[in-house]
Amino acid sequence: MNLSEFIRLAWESISGNKMRSLLTMLGIIIGVASVIIMIGISAGTEAAIEEQITGLGSNLVFVTRNFSRGGPAAFRQGGGLVYEDASAIADNVNGVVAVIVEQPSTETVKAGNVVLDGVAIRGSTADFPSVRDIEIDNGRYFTEREVDRTQKVAVLGSSLAQELFGEATPIGQTVTVDNIKLTVIGVFEERGLVSGTDFDAQLYTPITVVFQKFTPSQFARFRGDRVRAIIVEVEGPDVLDSTIQQIELLLARRHDVTLDAADFSVTTQQDIIQTQEATTAAFRSLLAWVAGVSLIVGGIGIMNIMLVTVTERTREIGIRQAIGAAPDDIRWQFLTEAVVLSLAGGAIGVLVGVGGSMLFGALSDMRTVVVTSSIILAFTSAAVVGIFFGFYPANRASQLDPIEALRHE
Amino acid sequence: MAVIEIIDLSRIYGKGEISVRALDGVNLSIERGEFVAVMGPSGSGKSTLMNIVGCLDRPTEGRYILDSVEVSEMSRAQLATIRNEQIGFIFQSYNLFNKATALKNVMAPMLYDRSRKRSNEEKEARAREVLISVGLEDRMEHEPTELSGGQQQRVAIARALVNDPAIILADEPTGNLDSRSGEEIMELMHELHQGGRTIVMVTHDASIAEHTERTIFLRDGRIERITKGGTVQETKEVASESV
Ligand SMILES: Nc1ncnc2c1ncn2[C@@H]1O[C@H](COP(=O)(O)OP(=O)(O)OP(=O)(O)O)[C@@H](O)[C@H]1O
Ligand SMILES: [Mg+2]
Numbered sequence: 001m002n003l004s005e006f007i008r009l010a011w012e013s014i015s016g017n018k019m020r021s022l023l024t025m026l027g028i029i030i031g032v033a034s035v036i037i038m039i040g041i042s043a044g045t046e047a048a049i050e051e052q053i054t055g056l057g058s059n060l061v062f063v064t065r066n067f068s069r070g071g072p073a074a075f076r077q078g079g080g081l082v083y084e085d086a087s088a089i090a091d092n093v094n095g096v097v098a099v100i101v102e103q104p105s106t107e108t109v110k111a112g113n114v115v116l117d118g119v120a121i122r123g124s125t126a127d128f129p130s131v132r133d134i135e136i137d138n139g140r141y142f143t144e145r146e147v148d149r150t151q152k153v154a155v156l157g158s159s160l161a162q163e164l165f166g167e168a169t170p171i172g173q174t175v176t177v178d179n180i181k182l183t184v185i186g187v188f189e190e191r192g193l194v195s196g197t198d199f200d201a202q203l204y205t206p207i208t209v210v211f212q213k214f215t216p217s218q219f220a221r222f223r224g225d226r227v228r229a230i231i232v233e234v235e236g237p238d239v240l241d242s243t244i245q246q247i248e249l250l251l252a253r254r255h256d257v258t259l260d261a262a263d264f265s266v267t268t269q270q271d272i273i274q275t276q277e278a279t280t281a282a283f284r285s286l287l288a289w290v291a292g293v294s295l296i297v298g299g300i301g302i303m304n305i306m307l308v309t310v311t312e313r314t315r316e317i318g319i320r321q322a323i324g325a326a327p328d329d330i331r332w333q334f335l336t337e338a339v340v341l342s343l344a345g346g347a348i349g350v351l352v353g354v355g356g357s358m359l360f361g362a363l364s365d366m367r368t369v370v371v372t373s374s375i376i377l378a379f380t381s382a383a384v385v386g387i388f389f390g391f392y393p394a395n396r397a398s399q400l401d402p403i404e405a406l407r408h409e
Numbered sequence: 410m411a412v413i414e415i416i417d418l419s420r421i422y423g424k425g426e427i428s429v430r431a432l433d434g435v436n437l438s439i440e441r442g443e444f445v446a447v448m449g450p451s452g453s454g455k456s457t458l459m460n461i462v463g464c465l466d467r468p469t470e471g472r473y474i475l476d477s478v479e480v481s482e483m484s485r486a487q488l489a490t491i492r493n494e495q496i497g498f499i500f501q502s503y504n505l506f507n508k509a510t511a512l513k514n515v516m517a518p519m520l521y522d523r524s525r526k527r528s529n530e531e532k533e534a535r536a537r538e539v540l541i542s543v544g545l546e547d548r549m550e551h552e553p554t555e556l557s558g559g560q561q562q563r564v565a566i567a568r569a570l571v572n573d574p575a576i577i578l579a580d581e582p583t584g585n586l587d588s589r590s591g592e593e594i595m596e597l598m599h600e601l602h603q604g605g606r607t608i609v610m611v612t613h614d615a616s617i618a619e620h621t622e623r624t625i626f627l628r629d630g631r632i633e634r635i636t637k638g639g640t641v642q643e644t645k646e647v648a649s650e651s652v
Binding site for chain 2: 001005012016315316318319320321322323324325326327328329402403406
């Protein structure tokens with residue numbers, strides 16, 4: 001007997017018992033569909049994260065304060081990064097294109113009758129738009145001079161401008177931030193979410209304004225103004241390493257700490273991407289396990305039904321043996337049936353999985369990507385599951401004694 | 410030359426105290442082209458003998474030589490090949506596939522035919538030819554549930570013939586049939602015999618046995634006597650066993 005005949009026999013038996021076949025396949029269908037959907041979700045998440053990180057701007061080095069480390073010297077100085085560190089980096093490190101400092105705060109913002117609570121305020125410096133890769137739509141950004149002079153000006157994110165002023169033009173208007181009046185000089189273009197931050201809903205003002213007006217701690221101004229992050233744009237990837245080294249040495253000297261016990265840390269986009277990738281990889285392997293388990297459960301369902309089928313069809317097996325079917329013929333017949341069942345389940349599962357991924361992506365704010373390799377993976381696993389779990393019942397069928405099988409009712 | 414040669418053959422079911430000697434030291438040889446009936450009371454071992462001759466079962470002791478080949482030591486796969494190519498088995502209860510048409514039923518043995526390479530068309534043509542020869546030309550597309558008992562048994566006979574076996578074994582082929590259908594089946598068996606086939610048939614009906622060349626009487630797993638053309642034929646077995 002050849003394979004096509006086995007497949008035909010299997011198909012006759014499966015289609016002759018549609019409801020049961022469908023129920024048998026259900027486990028595989030769910031298993032395969034969940035593999036595809038889960039891989040689709042994690043791939044979608046990964047793609048979204050990567051897009052966000054590259055959206056941060058190119059060739060950036062992030063210097064952040066590090067509280068857990070830092071020796072006595074850091075403690076004496078108040079610890080962490082200070083505003084002056086930024087200008088020191090700009091003046092002393094080679095390969096630096098721009099340095100910006102960012103200091104966030106959260107305040108109530110008023111404009112006319114509109115009052116918004118909890119608006120994110122981002123104190124920054126003049127190079128912010130170029131480093132952060134964000135364009136002014138209307139008006140202008142503030143200059144270095146305005147930063148130095150603590151000018152009370154503000155630039156609005158696009159959605160914040162919309163909320164405060166509606167269709168009216170905000171340029172030249174006044175917004176009140178925690179009783180401080182700021183003049184709006186510009187509005188940003190829409191930028192969207194970057195690394196989970198909504199740039200469009202923020203208010204941008206010179207960092208000096210944030211230090212003076214919105215930082216309550218007097219201690220913070222004891223020696224220089226402490227900042228959370230300094231963002232350095234370097235010339236290109238090839239100078240990245242040397243720039244990082246220079247920054248580390250410079251800051252270690254300024255902070256009077258050793259590199260091992262630094263009160264700051266220097267990271268690149270690459271580091272962030274790697275961390276994110278490690279997280280999503282862990283997430284993905286977890287999902288793969290869950291999906292794998294459901295495939296195994298599906299396989300057990302197939303084995304169960306195949307055992308029932310073999311018992312039910314004992315008489316048929318006896319007849320086949322009587323007319324000349326060898327043990328191998330019987331084994332192949334039932335194995336083919338199990339595999340065809342699994343593959344049919346796999347095929348339906350692929351359809352459900354692809355459809356489910358698309359539906360999920362459309363209905364939720366999570367992104368999903370249908371990965372071709374996940375379809376192949378799911379389909380092959382279905383086949384493997386069919387062979388693995390179909391073998392025992394098939395083998396049992398092949399070992400039946402012809403006389404006893406024929407006597408079976 | 411004997412096509413079936415059975416020497417000191419025993420078949421014991423079970424082990425120890427509950428064991429049953431269904432066949433007990435049977436010696437028998439059947440010539441090519443012979444028509445032999447097997448008779449005996451219920452439980453005397455007729456079916457057991459047929460199953461061993463038909464390679465569905467293996468003897469516990471003794472030898473069985475089919476067409477000069479020792480089959481008692483063969484593997485299950487080898488026995489399957491012999492069943493497929495050399496033996497056509499006809500059962501009392503027809504044993505057809507209920508969900509397949511008469512044509513598909515008759516084609517089934519050709520699925521397991523490893524020596525002849527036939528295309529699907531050739532297989533179908535062969536099945537039709539055999540079905541026509543048993544008088545079922547207008548019932549080929551019917552399933553067994555749509556056929557009478559006699560028709561079903563004719564499908565089974567067609568299936569037994571389709572691979573052109575040397576030996577036809579029939580275990581009470583008319584047992585489930587009314588007398589008219591039974592006669593038709595017997596007529597068919599006679600035709601097959603005329604066509605040169607070796608036939609061994611179990612029957613309870615003495616009048617049927619009369620039409621055969623030899624009748625073997627079994628009792629308690631032993632050959633009690635063998636009659637030829639209605640007269641007792643003294644074999645060496647009968648001489649020694651029935652004292
Ligand atoms: N699988 C088995 N296990 C144990 N004993 C068996 C088995 N098959 C048959 N026997 C016994 O072997 C003996 C012969 O059985 P067999 O079926 O050959 O009789 P038979 O001559 O065909 O009878 P019948 O005319 O009723 O069909 C009987 O005593 C039966 O009980
Ligand atoms: Mg019997």
